[in-house]
Amino acid sequence: MSAAYIARATDVAARALGGEMMIMSAKDSTLFTLNPVATIIWQSADGNTPVAAIVREKICAEFDVDPMVATRDAESFVNDLASHGLLIVSNEPIGRTKPAQGGAR
Amino acid sequence: MGDLATITSQEVMIEIGGAPILVRCESPVRSESLEFLRMLEGRYGGFLSPNSLPVFEFDVELMPPGRITNREEISVRLEQGRWLIERGDLRAEWDQNARRGLIVQSANPYSIDVALRIFHSLMLAREGGLLVHAASAVRNGKAFLFAGVSGAGKTTISRLAPPDALLLTDEISYLRREEQGFVAHGTPFAGELARVGENVQAPLAALYLLHQGPENLIEPLGHSEAVRKLMENVLFFANDPELVRMVFETACELVRQVPVYRLTFVPDKRVWELIV
Incomplete structure (x- = not known):
């Protein structure tokens, strides 16, 4: 999994509000509130950056967290969102670049 | 002739x-x-x-x-x-x-x-507007929404409204997003009171999520909980991802602009002393 690439699905609405990122499946209206680590993963899900690189270069660089724990948590989060159709997971770059949605206002 | x-x-x-x-x-x-x-x-x-x-x-x-x-x-x-x-x-x-x-x-x-x-x-x-499963009223030129599922107290709080409050609806609130912010309009969509709302409008001052309890209490809600609760009360029937996304954006914008509270209330008219 940590070598996998992830991209945000298209049928997703996202919005940063009061320091929290919320994302919602436009298909079934499932709503998630992301913690700061999950927000970084979400915003980095550009289809071209492997999960392992996101964990190593962004999460471990910003938070005082054990890399093994960070990897495990990231994989759990990705699996959760992927199961709701909010993230696309692939063993190869997904090739669809899109600016991060839901910038703070 | x-x-x-x-x-x-x-x-x-x-x-x-x-x-x-x-x-x-x-x-x-x-x-x-x-x-x-x-x-x-x-x-x-x-x-x-x-x-x-x-x-x-x-x-x-x-x-x-x-x-x-x-x-x-x-x-x-x-x-x-x-x-x-x-x-x-x-x-x-x-x-x-x-x-x-x-x-x-x-x-x-x-x-x-x-x-x-x-x-x-x-x-x-x-x-950029919403229909919300909520009672609403205008008081002192400001509109207040009282949202909640059936049984939460929409009819009760509407019935307890003082004479100086204009009831916009006891069931379905109508919100439009305008340049100056969100505006609540009266609707004829009546609930248990079977009373058509007043056909007036006023800027939305607050959204209250209703709970009946042993004392009157107002507690501010965080943004994410406010969006979640608001979305639960938005009337939207269509299975259309583009419109669902728009509704979500509008709910987020409303929570950004308008204070959202949990209103626990005893079902008597003193609760309206808190709504000003």
Whole structure:
């Protein structure tokens, strides 16, 4: 999994509000509130950056967290969102670049 | 002259939330049409606006009482550019671009009420507004919304409203996003009070999520919980990802602009001392 690439699905609405990122499946209206680590993963899900690189270069660089724990948590989060159709997971770059949605206002 | 004097209009203009909608009924049995339209005039009395320019027109085709479609549950969908509503007692379809539609139902006031609620919910979704399962009232020039599922206290708090509060609705609140912020409009969509709201509008000052409890208490909600609770109370029926996204964006924007509280209240009139 940590070598996998992830991209945000298209049928997703996202919005940063009061320091929290919320994302919602436009298909079934499932709503998630992301913690700061999950927000970084979400915003980095550009289809071209492997999960392992996101964990190593962004999460471990910003938070005082054990890399093994960070990897495990990231994989759990990705699996959760992927199961709701909010993230696309692939063993190869997904090739669809899109600016991060839901910038703070 | 005698004939001209007895000619009665076969249409009514119902303006809710500043959106005049012309409802026309030209049944082959003229008396049937007129009786139906007079029934609508009675129901939507404070919201009739005969001189406005309609933003949309519906023709109503009256059928004998009975099932109009075989659908048990309501279905709202977009097919080949036309919106369709189907329920046992109702079939409605319209072309948003042509601004015309057709409602097929028996001569009752409830089916068209459902069609109008859904029509407004879809129109508002595109325009950055919301229909919310909430009572609302205007006090001191400011609008307050009281949202909650059935049994949360919408009817109770509406019934307890003091004389200086204008009730916009006890059931379905109508919010438009305008330049200066969100504005609440009165609606004729009544709940248990069976009382049509006042046809007035005011800037939205606060949204309260209702809970009945042992004491009166107001607690601010965080943004994410506020969005979640608001979304739970938004009336939206269509399975349309683009509109769902718009509704979510509007809910987020409302929470950004308007304070949201949990209002726990004892069902007596003292709760209104907190709503100012």
